Amino acid sequence: MRLMQTFTFYDRYLAEFCARHPELEALDYENQMRLLRLDGFAAGQILTPVLPDLGYETFLAVMNYLPAQGRWAMEHGLPAPRSRQEQLALLARQVEEFRPDILYLGDPILTDGRWVRSLTWKPRLVVGWRQAEIPPGTDWQGYDLMLSGDEAYRKAALALGARASEPYRPGFPRFLADLVADVPEQNDVVFTGQITRDHGSRLRCLSDLAKAAATGEPPFGLALFLAAHSPVPEELSRLDQGARWGLDMYRCLKAGRIVLNVHIDLTVPGVNFRIIETAGVGGFLLTETGPELNSLFAPGREVETYTGIGELVEKIRHYLDHPAERKAMARRAQERCLRDHCMEARAAWFNEIMRSHL
The missing domain is CATH 3.40.50.2000 (Glycogen Phosphorylase B;)
Structure with a gap:
């Protein structure tokens, strides 16, 4: 079973993280992602390190972690993303390259139903997580499942087009x-x-x-x-x-x-x-x-x-x-x-x- 998990981290956090790690430029994609994970941001939601024990092959992408995304692009003969639209396009390319059975999206606002429906690779299951503000105009048609620890957000997910919703909470590494x-x-x-x-x-x-x-x-x-x-x-x-x-x-x-x-x-x-x-x-x-x-x-x-x-x-x-x-x-x-x-x-x-x- 192949699972790809994606996030958008706070831009300010990523800027501070990158400033603390000038060695990023010399690291390949996997080592850049490892260094980011060890800093603990959103660690309770990142499942890719623990799911392999349950039979999953995993891939993790943070759409706006530009050093790593730029490195992945270079490793695949692509230009580094410069704008938000190019970041979204590169993320879609990563989906196409990895071909996950399950696509688990940690930012279902930027990668909402419109982005999901644009993918050329169609996962068997598109899953999101949300327990924060849902902006007006959000479209979750194309999401098979929305997870949240709060019932109000699960009900909102169904109203916005998700096919199903389930309770789920992050954990502690x-x-x-x-x-x-x-x-x-x-x-x-x-x-x-x-x-x-x-x-x-x-x-x-x-x-x-x-x-x-x-x-x-x-x-x-x-x-x-x-x-x-x-x-x-x-x-x-x-x-x-x-x-x-x-x-x-x-x-x-x-x-x-x-x-x-x-x-x-x-x-x-x-x-x-x-x-x-x-x-x-x-x-x-x-x-x-x-x-x-x-x-x-x-x-x-x-x-x-x-x-x-x-x-x-x-x-x-x-x-x-x-x-x-x-x-x-x-x-x-x-x-x-x-x-x-x-x-x-x-x-x-x-x-x-x-x-x-x-």
Whole structure:
């Protein structure tokens, strides 16, 4: 069974990654992709390293990772892509070259139904993943299956033309826990994530928490690592140390005594990936109460929850004052994550879904 998985990563992240790795120019395609994977960006969604154990032959492409895509083009006698349209055209050429049975698309917005229908090679199964904003005009006709950890997105997929939708969540690669194991605690409370127009409740929560951290008795530290798409209030901007991605993001999670989680507005609390990322590195998670959290971790034993700013501040103070209790809970969460939510478990789940739809 041949499976090709594709992504579009944040351009800003890729620019920073490439600046840190001037040796990329001398590496072939496979080694460039290996170096990128080891940096951890979107690692919980990348299944190509673990699916071969289940009988798959795999190929991974990141459409806008230009050094690697340019190298692949050169290796196949093609010009390097310069524009977004040329990137899409090269990705289609990679599909034609690899001829996958399953095409698993991590960016079903850029590679929507129009792009899928333009392919000259027709996979047996075209699969997408989405749990973020779906722009108006999105077309998913041509997708056989759309995966998401959130029911609202699965329903939206069907309305936009996907033939079927199934629940599926990313996992946690064990190697990331090893790479950040020695990072010491440095910050009382940490939050990493985006601020967009779809994060109104997140913005309000962080603003209220920043005020409480500064004025409460005793005060506590709040470290923010925000990928803000618009200006944030002054009480947040003075605490914001800038976006962190890949291994840097996992180091930030590990360095927090408490890791805060606040969901995007459209998602049911309890299902986003930060929950698994935090548990995977051994961090203590404080997240919103949600109906689906129990399917991942045991509230009060493996992770802690809150229902409003008052309870959030109260629990922050409690767990800062009780480090042994906090660390024991984080240890149990990590053990659960590495057992039940690791990439091997996710690969088995993914394989079951694929076999049922082929």
